[in-house]
Amino acid sequence: MTRLRAAWRVASIPVYSILLALLVAAVVIIVSSTFTATGFDPLLPLAAYLRLLIGAFGSPSGISNTLVAAAPLMFGGLAVGLGLKAGLFNIGVAGQFLVGAFASAVVGASLAGAPMLVGMPLAVLAGALAGAAYGFIPGFLKARTGAHEVVTTIMLNNAATLLLTWAVNDLVRAPGFTFPRTAAVGESALPVLIGRNLHLGVVLAVVAIFVVRWVLDRTTLGFEIRTVGLNPEAARYAGMRPVFITALTMTLSGLLAGLAGSIQMLGVIGFYAPGITASVGFDSIAVALLGRSDPIGILFAALLFGAFRAGAPLMQIETSVPIEVIDIIQALVILFLAADLIVRRLFRVRAAKPEIAELQTVTKTWGGTTPSTTPGGGD
Amino acid sequence: MKDGPTAGSARPVLEMRGITKRFPTGTLANDGIDLDVRRGEIHALLGENGAGKTTLMNILYGLLVPDAGEIRIDGAVATIHDPADAIARGIGMVHQHFMLVPVLTVAENVILGQEITRAAQILDLAEAGRRIRALGARLGFDIDPGARVSGLSVGQQQRVEIAKAVYRDVRILVLDEPTAVLTPQETREIFGVLRALRQDGASIVFISHKLDEVLEIADRITVIRRGRVVGSRRPGETSEQELADLMVGRSVSLRVDRGTSHAGAPALEIVGLRANDDRRHETVRGVDVTVRAGEIVGIAGVAGNGQDELIECLVGLRRPTAGAVRLAGRDVTRASVDRRRDVGFAFVPADRHRYGLVLPYTVRDNLVLTRYAERPYVGGLGTFIRQDAAIDEAARRLIAEFDIRTPSERDPVSTLSGGNQQKVIVAREFRQDLKVMVLDQPTRGLDVGSIEFIHRQVIARRDAGVGVLLVSAELDEVLELSDRVLVMHRGRIVGEFAASEAQRDRIGLLMAKGAAA
Numbered sequence: 048m049t050r051l052r053a054a055w056r057v058a059s060i061p062v063y064s065i066l067l068a069l070l071v072a073a074v075v076i077i078v079s080s081t082f083t084a085t086g087f088d089p090l091l092p093l094a095a096y097l098r099l100l101i102g103a104f105g106s107p108s109g110i111s112n113t114l115v116a117a118a119p120l121m122f123g124g125l126a127v128g129l130g131l132k133a134g135l136f137n138i139g140v141a142g143q144f145l146v147g148a149f150a151s152a153v154v155g156a157s158l159a160g161a162p163m164l165v166g167m168p169l170a171v172l173a174g175a176l177a178g179a180a181y182g183f184i185p186g187f188l189k190a191r192t193g194a195h196e197v198v199t200t201i202m203l204n205n206a207a208t209l210l211l212t213w214a215v216n217d218l219v220r221a222p223g224f225t226f227p228r229t230a231a232v233g234e235s236a237l238p239v240l241i242g243r244n245l246h247l248g249v250v251l252a253v254v255a256i257f258v259v260r261w262v263l264d265r266t267t268l269g270f271e272i273r274t275v276g277l278n279p280e281a282a283r284y285a286g287m288r289p290v291f292i293t294a295l296t297m298t299l300s301g302l303l304a305g306l307a308g309s310i311q312m313l314g315v316i317g318f319y320a321p322g323i324t325a326s327v328g329f330d331s332i333a334v335a336l337l338g339r340s341d342p343i344g345i346l347f348a349a350l351l352f353g354a355f356r357a358g359a360p361l362m363q364i365e366t367s368v369p370i371e372v373i374d375i376i377q378a379l380v381i382l383f384l385a386a387d388l389i390v391r392r393l394f395r396v397r398a399a400k401p402e403i404a405e406l407q408t409v410t411k412t413w414g415g416t417t418p419s420t421t422p423g424g425g426d
Numbered sequence: 427m428k429d430g431p432t433a434g435s436a437r438p439v440l441e442m443r444g445i446t447k448r449f450p451t452g453t454l455a456n457d458g459i460d461l462d463v464r465r466g467e468i469h470a471l472l473g474e475n476g477a478g479k480t481t482l483m484n485i486l487y488g489l490l491v492p493d494a495g496e497i498r499i500d501g502a503v504a505t506i507h508d509p510a511d512a513i514a515r516g517i518g519m520v521h522q523h524f525m526l527v528p529v530l531t532v533a534e535n536v537i538l539g540q541e542i543t544r545a546a547q548i549l550d551l552a553e554a555g556r557r558i559r560a561l562g563a564r565l566g567f568d569i570d571p572g573a574r575v576s577g578l579s580v581g582q583q584q585r586v587e588i589a590k591a592v593y594r595d596v597r598i599l600v601l602d603e604p605t606a607v608l609t610p611q612e613t614r615e616i617f618g619v620l621r622a623l624r625q626d627g628a629s630i631v632f633i634s635h636k637l638d639e640v641l642e643i644a645d646r647i648t649v650i651r652r653g654r655v656v657g658s659r660r661p662g663e664t665s666e667q668e669l670a671d672l673m674v675g676r677s678v679s680l681r682v683d684r685g686t687s688h689a690g691a692p693a694l695e696i697v698g699l700r701a702n703d704d705r706r707h708e709t710v711r712g713v714d715v716t717v718r719a720g721e722i723v724g725i726a727g728v729a730g731n732g733q734d735e736l737i738e739c740l741v742g743l744r745r746p747t748a749g750a751v752r753l754a755g756r757d758v759t760r761a762s763v764d765r766r767r768d769v770g771f772a773f774v775p776a777d778r779h780r781y782g783l784v785l786p787y788t789v790r791d792n793l794v795l796t797r798y799a800e801r802p803y804v805g806g807l808g809t810f811i812r813q814d815a816a817i818d819e820a821a822r823r824l825i826a827e828f829d830i831r832t833p834s835e836r837d838p839v840s841t842l843s844g845g846n847q848q849k850v851i852v853a854r855e856f857r858q859d860l861k862v863m864v865l866d867q868p869t870r871g872l873d874v875g876s877i878e879f880i881h882r883q884v885i886a887r888r889d890a891g892v893g894v895l896l897v898s899a900e901l902d903e904v905l906e907l908s909d910r911v912l913v914m915h916r917g918r919i920v921g922e923f924a925a926s927e928a929q930r931d932r933i934g935l936l937m938a939k940g941a942a943a
Contacts, residue, residue, distance in 0.1 A: 265797050266810050274795070278784045283743055284775060285796045286763040 058344070061337050061380075063390045065351070067175035068379035069096065070256025075375055076368055085367060095368040102361030109361075111245040115315065117353025119144070121252035122307035123331025124338055124345035125259050126182075126300045130196075131340045132263060133296040134276035139185060139200025139326020140304040142207035143178040147305025148312040149211050151176030152229045152319035153219055155312070159233030166235035171251075171309050178305010179298050181207065186297025190290040204328070212321040221318070228320035237314040252347070255303065272296055278416065292404035307331070333381050352377065437501065438462035439629045440486075440598050445495035447481055455481040456492070457653035468620060468630045470636075470644035474673055474873035478653040479633045483600045486631075487519045488512045494603040494916035499598075508871070518591030524583050526575045533558055533571035536590045538772075561589055565622040566739065567615065583614030588619060592628075599623065600631045605639055606871055606936065610802045617643050635673070637666040645740065651675055670814055672873045682881045685889070687909040689718035692755070693893025694740075694862045699749035701735045709735045717862065717893040724896045724908030727918075728937050733897050733916035734934050740864050740895070742766050749805060754861045767796065770861035774851055774868045776897075778844075782851045785840040789832050790821035792839045792850050798926045829879070830851040845876030856887055863887060865896045869903060882909060901934060915940035 073092035081087045081161045123140050130137035137143075151174035158166030206423040212227075221230035237246040238318040265316035271292050279289045307327055316323060334352055338344030355377070359370040383390055427484040442465040447456040455478045461469045463469045484490045486497065488506040497504050499515055506512050512519070526535050537554045555571035562569035575583060584604060584770045591599050592698050602619075617847040620643060622629055632641050640647055647658045657672045670678050681808045696716040701710040702743045709732040727733055736745035740751060742763040750759045753769045761769075774779035783792050794803050796815055802816040820869070828850045832842055839850055848869070854864070865884065869877040884907060888894050900903050904911055911929070913921040913936040921936045923929045 198615055265814075267804055267812060268810065270812060274784055274787075278780075279788055280781050281795065282785050284741065284773070284781045285798065286767060298554055337877065352518070 051239070057339055057341070059394075060387050061339065061344070061348070061384065062389055063388075063394045064383035067378050067383045067393070071379050072372060072376045076372060079387060083367065090314070091290065091366060091368065095362050095366045098362040098365050099355065099358035102358030104358075107242060108235050109357060111242045112357035113354045114249045115173070115244050115351065116356040117349040118249045118252040118314070119307040119311045119327045120330055120334050120349035120352050120380075121223040121256055121346060122303050122310065123327050123387065124257060124301035124308065124334030124349050128338060128340035128342065128345050129259060129272070129303065129329050130296060130300045130406060131335060132276045133272045134279065135189075135293065135300070136197050137182070137185075137200055137297060137300045137304075138197060138332060139203050139301070140181065140307070140326075140331045142200065142204035143181045143301045143304035144308035144311075145207045145211055146181040147174035147178035147308030149229075149308075149319050150174050150213070150305070151235075151309040151312040152232060152316075153231030155235030156219075156221070156230040156318070158235050159231060161234060161235075163234045166233075166249075167237060167313065170232065170313055171237075171306070172307050174309025175302050176305070178308065179302035182304065183294065183298040186301075187293035189297065190294040206392050207322075215321055217321060226320060226393065229316050229318050232313055233241065235313060236317060237310060244315070246314035247405075248314040251306070251310060252349075255306070256342045258348045259303075261279070265341070268295075268304070288394075289329070296353060304328070315316015330377065331421060333377050336384055337380060341363035433590060433891035435518050437464070438498075439500060441463045441498040441501075442486065443496050443498070444480070444534065445497075446493050447478075447485060447490060448493055454653050456485070456495075458495070459650065459653070459655055461648055461655070463629045463631060465629055466624050467626050467645045468624055468643055470632045470634060470640040471645045471650060472634060472640050472647055472669060472673060473650035474635060474875060475845055477650045477673070478648055481577045481629065481653075482650070483519065483602060483658055486512065486600065487517060487599075506533065513594060516595060516597035517600070518596030518598070520584065520587040520591060520602065520604060522602045522604075522606060524587055524924060526583055526586060528574075529578035530575060530580075532569060532573050532575060532586050532589075532642070534576055536571070536588055536593050538590075550555065558589060558593065561592055564626070565589075565592065565619050567619055579612075581608050581615065584612075584616060585610070588616075588623075588711070592623065596628065598631065600630045600633070602633045603635070603871075604632070605636060610934065611931040613639065628846060637669050637874070638668070641666065641839060649673055658780060670874045678874055678878055681906065682878065682885060684722075684907065684909070685887060687888060689721040689909070690891065692716050693719040693753070694864075694895060695750075695752040696736075696740070697750045697752070699736065699739060699746050699751065700734075701739050701744055701746045702853055703735050708741065708747070710918050713914075713917070714747070715895070715912060715919065717895050719861070719891045719893050720895040721887055721909045722888050722896055722907050724898065725914050726901055726904045726909045726933055726937055727897075727912055727914035728901065729899045731897075731914050734913060735896060736914075737773075737864060737866050741771075749895055755807055763861045764799075772857065772860050772863045774855055774863070774865045776867040776870060778847055778851055783839050783847060786838055789825070789830070789839050789850060790817055790835040790841070793817075793821045793824050793835070796854060824853040828883075845872050845879075848872055848876060848880065852883060856883055860887065860892045863892055863894045865894065865898075867898045867900065867903075868896070870900075901930070901937070905930060905933075913937055 064323065077089055078097055080091045085091070100181065101109070101219060103109055117213035126140050126143070127137055142371045149169045155170035156385055158169060178289045181203065184284045185196045185203060188194040188199050215229060220227045221227050237248045239246050240250070262271065265346050271282070271287050274287060275292045282289050311327065312319065330352055334345055338346070338348035355373045359373050363370050404418040429543055433826070442459060442461040445456050445459045448454050459478070459482055461482070473479045482489065486490045486506070488511050497506060504515060506515070526540065533551050533554045547554060547579065558569060569585060569589060575586060578586065588599070604616060612613070620632070623630060628764045630778040632640070633646060644661055647659045647661065647669065648655055649659070649669060650671060659669070673912060694713040696713055699710055699713045700708060703709045709734070713736060715723065725733065733743060739746045742758070742761060746759065748755055752758065753766060753771055758766050758769060758770055778783060784795065799801060799809055803813055803820070805813050818835060822829070825832060827834055828849050830853065831846050839847055842850070868884070869880055870881070884894060896904060896907055911923045912919045913933055917937065920940050921933070923933060
C-alpha cells in the first residue's frame with residue numbers, strides 16, 4: 048500500500064500530463080474537424096481515441112504492433128534516462144541510433160547467409176558497439192575539454208546522417224537496386240517469435256529495462272552514476288571520478304541507443320537506406336522524461352508511445368483524424384511535464400518533490416553550468 | 427543593558443499570539459507561540475536548529491500560513507497572505523541566503539521592485555544612488571551604489587540586504603542568522619548598523635543560536651525549543667549557560683575540557699606546499715605544517731586566504747604546484763582521494779550540502795558515501811554489487827552510536843536537521859583506523875548541543891592518537907579545540923601560538939593584517 052502510494056507520488060504528474068494532453072489534443076481535433084469534409088463534430092475525439100485504443104490493443108496483431116513500436120523506444124528511453132541519471136542530456140540518440148542501425152545492417156548483410164545463431168548476435172553486437180563508440184565521442188569531449196554534450200550530440204546527429212548517406216552511396220551500396228541501400232540482412236534478422244512481427248528485439252528491450260534498473264540500483268557503477276548526477280562535488284570528495292563516469296555514461300547511453308537502432312534494423316527494416324527515420328531519437332527524449340528516467344517508468348512510457356504509433360493508422364482510416372495528431376499529443380505531454388505547475392494547480396497534486404529532477408538536468412545542462420565536469424576536475 | 431534606549435513605548439509594535447503550525451509531514455513546528463516586539467527594540471529569537479524560529483518568521487513574512495493564532499501590528503489584527511502584504515505593513519526580512527542579483531549594482535538591487543523613474547519610465551539611478559548613500563550615512567556604513575554585487579564581500583552584501591529593507595521604510599526588520607557567514611569584524615560592523623536602526627525607532631527580530639552575540643546585541647531574548655517558547659530573558663539577567671540549558675532542555679557544557687595532549691610521531695606533514703586556485707592565482711604560497719599524532723592543530727584565518735586550496739591539496743582534489751604532503755610518513759602528494767583514505771585519512775568538509783552529502787540520498791547511502799566501494803559494502807563480481815544487508819547493518823550501527831535522529835536509515839538525509847546531517851558525516855568519517863583528520867569548519871551553522879557532541883568526538887579521536895588539523899574562520903572554535911594555533915594569511919602561515927585566550931587579540935590582529943602591529 049505504501050509502495051503503491053510512493054509509486055503514485057512519482058507517477059502522478061506524468062499521468063495527469065497525459066490526461067491533459069489528450070484533453071487539449073481533443074480540442075484541436077474538434078476545431079480542425081470544422082475545416083474538413085466531415086464538418087464540426089464534437090464527438091470526433093472520442094471516436095478517434097477509441098480507434099487509437101482498438102488499433103493498439105484491440106487485436107493480437109495490434110498488441111504485437113504496439114510492442115514492436117515500443118521496443119526501440121525502450122532502448123532509446125533508457126539511453127536518455129541513463130544519461131539524465133548522471134546529469135547528462137544526451138540528445139544524440141538519433142545519431143547513435145542511425146550508427147547502430149547501419150553497423151547492424153552492414154554486419155548483418157555480410158553474414159546474411161551464415162547461420163542465424165552466428166550472424167544475428169554479431170550483427171546486434173556490431174550495432175551496440177557502433178552506438179557506444181558514437182556515444183563515446185561526446186563523452187570524451189566533455190570529459191577532456193568540457194565541450195557541452197548538448198552541442199556536440201546535436202552536431203554529431205547531423206554528422207551521422209550525412210556520413211552514413213555517403214557510406215551507403217559509395218562504400219556498401221548493394222548492386223541491383225535503383226536506390227542506394229545495403230543488402231538485406233537475411234539470416235541475421237532477429238527471429239520473429241509470435242505472429243507476424245513480434246521479434247526477439249522486444250524481449251531484448253524488456254530485458255534491458257531490468258538490467259539497467261539492476262545496474263542503477265544495485266551496483267557500485269550505478270551508485271557512481273547517480274552520485275555524479277546528483278552531486279558531482281560530493282562524488283569527487285567520495286573518491287569517484289566524475290570525468291570518467293561522464294565519459295562512461297555517455298558511452299553506455301550510446302550503446303543503448305545503438306541497440307535501439309540495431310533491433311529496429313534487424314527486427315523491422317532489414318536494410319539500411321538513407322532517410323530511414325530516426326524519429327526514435329527524439330521520441331526517446333520524451334519517453335525518458337515521461338518515465339522520469341526510471342527504467343520501469345520508461346517501460347510504461349515506451350509502451351504508451353508505441354501504442355500511439357501502432358493505433359494511429361486505424362484512427363486515420365476510420366475517423367480521418369490524421370496520424371500527426373499523435374505528434375501533437377506527444378508534444379503536449381512534454382509541455383505539461385515541463386510546466387508541471389499547471390498540472391499541480393489543476394489536479395491539486397501535492398507530490399513530495401517540488402520539481403521533476405530530470406527536467407532540471409535538461410534546463411541546467413542547456414544553460415551549461417556543471418562545474419565538476421569541466422576540465423581539470425578529478426585526476 | 428549595553429546602550430541605546432530600551433523601547434520607547436511599552437506598547438508592542440508586533441504581537442504574535444498562539445501561533446501554531448503543523449507541517450504536512452506531521453511536524454509541529456510552532457506550538458502556540460506568543461511573541462511581542464516593541465518599538466525600538468532588538469529582540470533575539472534564540473533556539474536550536476529546527477526549534478521553529480524560521481517557521482515563525484516565515485509566517486510573519488507571509489511565506490507560510492499558520493494553522494492557528496493571530497498577528498497584530500500596532501494593536502490591529504493583520505492578516506498577511508504573502509510577502510507583498512508583509513512589505514506593505516513595514517515588515518522586512520533578510521534571509522540567511524541573500525536574495526540579491528549578483529550582476530546588478532547595489533543601487534539596482536536596492537530599488538528592485540520599487541524603481542524610481544523619471545518621465546517616460548527611464549530609471550533614475552542617480553537619485554536612487556543619492557538616497558542609498560544618505561541611508562548608508564544614517565546607519566553608519568559605507569555603501570557604493572554603483573558597485574556590482576558580485577564583487578562585494580559577504581558582509582557588504584548583507585548590508586545591501588539591510589539597505590534594501592530600510593529603503594522600503596521597514597519598521598520591523600527580521601534577520602535570519604545574520605552573523606552565520608560573517609567574520610568577527612563584519613559582525614561587529616553589522617551590530618553597529620543594527621544599533622543605528624534601533625536608534626531610528628525600528629524594531630528588529632534577530633534570529634540566532636549564538637549565545638554571546640545574542641547577549642551582546644539584544645534588548646530581550648525569547649528562547650524557543652521544539653516549537654514552544656520556553657523562556658524570555660533580558661541580557662543583564664541571564665548567562666550563556668542558562669540560555670544554552672534553556673535552548674537544549676538539559677544542562678550542557680559550553681566548554682569542552684580539552685585535557686592535555688600527548689603528541690607523538692608526525693601524522694601529517696605539509697612541506698613547502700604551493701598551489702593555485704581555479705583562476706591560476708597562487709593562493710597557497712609555501713606552507714609548512716606538521717601535525718603530530720594525538721594533537722589538534724588549528725589554522726585560523728579569514729576566509730579566502732588560501733585555506734580552501736590548502737585543504738583541497740590535502741584531500742587530493744587539487745594538485746599542488748610545489749611541495750609535498752605526507753600521511754603517516756607516506757608521500758601522498760599525488761595520490762588519489764581513495765588512496766589517502768586507505769592510508770587512514772578522513773575529512774569533514776565545511777559545506778556539507780555541497781561536498782559532504784548527497785541530499786536526495788538516504789541516510790544509509792550517505793553513511794557509506796566515501797566507503798561505497800569497500801568491503802563488506804560490496805561483493806560478488808569483484809566489487810561490483812552493493813551489499814544492501816551489510817550497508818543497512820552498518821548504517822543502523824552508526825545511527826545508534828552517533829545518536830543520529832532519523833526515523834529510519836532509509837529516509838532521505840535532506841529531511842534531517844543540520845546537526846543530524848553533520849552527525850551523518852562525522853559518523854562516516856570518524857572511523858576506527860584513522861591516522862589523520864582534516865576538519866573544515868566542522869560545526870558551522872550547528873546548535874549548541876550538536877557542537878558539544880562533535881567537539882567531544884574530535885577530542886576523543888585525538889586522545890586515541892589521531893592527528894587533527896582544524897581549519898576554521900571562527901576563532902572561538904579554533905581557540906577552544908586546538909592544542910596549537912597557526913594563523914594563515916595570504917597563503918602563508920604567519921604565526922604560531924599555544925592556544926590560550928590570552929593570545930586572542932594578537933591572533934585576531936594577525937588574521938586581519940598578516941603581521942603583528
